[in-house]
């Protein structure tokens with residue numbers, strides 16, 4: 001199904017390119033770029049689903065004729081990036097119109113605090129919706145003997161790459177357990193894809209990744225290499241949850257990954273769909289309305305990824321850490337979801 005959406009979107013894109021040589025400036029044709037994540041993550045398929053649901057290029061049939069029900073003239077796209085921090089940067093540089101961003105990262109970027117204290121606060125950022133919860137995944141190799149966070153002592157650990165929200169989350173977690181990077185364990189700089197390869201080659205003992213479960217790449221690793229998801233609980237977690245309200249206690253249920261015969265305690269943080277005030281209120285209103293009202297959205301999101309099923313109006317207000325965009329607020333007020 002996802003492939004057929006993709007083929008359809010690509011053919012519309014190609015057709016539109018032929019029709020309008022100066023594609024992008026043609027009357028009535030507008031782009032909406034959504035910063036997502038890297039290969040192996042969940043942001044990309046989710047952003048792709050959102051982009052598909054809100055698109056309605058001029059060449060398609062109208063919604064009333066059984067065609068596309070997105071915003072007329074709009075072409076949405078999912079841009080692959082390193083994750084939350086790069087998405088915030090893309091919004092700040094006005095390269096993107098929207099992005100998927102961890103709730104903690106959105107808050108720190110908006111307020112210029114925490115890991116963003118050395119940067120200028122970005123009050124242009126605003127929220128469209130909360131999408132789903134991501135879980136902190138700590139994965140230990142088959143031979144490293146890591147049964148909980150404290151076993152990371154003296155090990156080689158990939159916490160994430162610069163540009164990812166994952167790295168920020170992982171640093172908060174290890175520090176809450178009293179660890180200092182490169183003193184108590186060796187921190188290896190690697191993105192999610194490189195971390196998987198390094199673990200398979202025996203070059204690291206563990207990696208961390210903040211992503212929704214089930215994550216296909218982690219699932220494959222646990223099946224093929226004997227890697228295991230490690231539990232994250234106890235005092236460190238309690239401390240973190242108390243200090244940073246975006247983080248909550250979470251369980252990765254039994255059987256989610258290979259070799260997992262018990263629920264694994266860990267942490268969760270919401271993934272938000274955010275935009276910026278400098279995108280017009282009308283555009284954000286149209287996009288928000290199209291996404292929630294398009295009768296095809298449900299199927300598109302369900303097909304995009306297992307976690308797409310969690311994207312509902314019921315949970316769209318959970319864990320939103322920055323103010324809503326005025327255009328989104330207008331729509332939620334109209335449908336009686338916000339006051």
Ligand code: GLU
Pocket residue numbers: 036037038040041042043044082083084085101102134163164165166167210211212
């Ligand atoms: N939470 C990750 C990040 O912001 C992305 C995870 C994903 O794509 O599933 O870097």
